[in-house]
Amino acid sequence: MLEQKIKESIREIKDFPKTGIFFKDITPILKNPVLVNEIADELVKQMSALKLDAIACMESRGFWFGMLMAQRLNIPFIPIRKLGKLPYDTLSYTYELEYGKATMEIHSDALKKGWNVLVHDDLLATGGTACAAAELIKMQGGVVAGFSFVVELSFLSGSERLEKYSSNIQSLVSY
Numbered sequence: 001m002l003e004q005k006i007k008e009s010i011r012e013i014k015d016f017p018k019t020g021i022f023f024k025d026i027t028p029i030l031k032n033p034v035l036v037n038e039i040a041d042e043l044v045k046q047m048s049a050l051k052l053d054a055i056a057c058m059e060s061r062g063f064w065f066g067m068l069m070a071q072r073l074n075i076p077f078i079p080i081r082k083l084g085k086l087p088y089d090t091l092s093y094t095y096e097l098e099y100g101k102a103t104m105e106i107h108s109d110a111l112k113k114g115w116n117v118l119v120h121d122d123l124l125a126t127g128g129t130a131c132a133a134a135e136l137i138k139m140q141g142g143v144v145a146g147f148s149f150v151v152e153l154s155f156l157s158g159s160e161r162l163e164k165y166s167s168n169i170q171s172l173v174s175y
Contacts, residue, residue: 006151009035051145054070058119064122082105086105155175
């Protein structure tokens with residue numbers, strides 16, 4: 001079962017990035033190319049009913065599976081990065097994290113008006129980063145078709161914050 005394989009591979013790091021946080025580290029998954037492909041295939045399968053024009057992914061761990069998904073679907077990959085990391089004209093959005101504030105940016109020409117865009121990241125916690133991505137997509141006239149995550153920390157209720165953008169919220173593993 002894929003969920004069990006993923007859970008067995010995830011490493012929990014106590015007090016990272018600050019005291020009281022139990023960080024779910026998915027990097028051990030990357031040592032297993034068979035599991036990486038299984039995850040990418042399942043993420044694509046979960047979104048197969050959507051008519052996607054692009055996948056927008058958050059820096060940096062969202063890039064790992066987001067690029068694989070975009071390649072499998074033969075659609076554009078749109079990077080959403082931290083403030084100052086994109087080289088061209090950008091739009092920015094500042095939001096609250098579970099442990100501070102952050103600003104995310106997207107290139108001003110990243111997508112076309114009316115595009116259906118999937119937002120993907122490795123992990124859904126409080127939903128702040130995914131909401132920021134959704135706002136950036138909306139700022140460009142895009143439509144948030146759904147959200148995709150490898151892991152969801154359901155006890156933080158992040159999916160509830162995302163429902164105002166799309167009811168299509170998928171994750172492979174939930175804690």
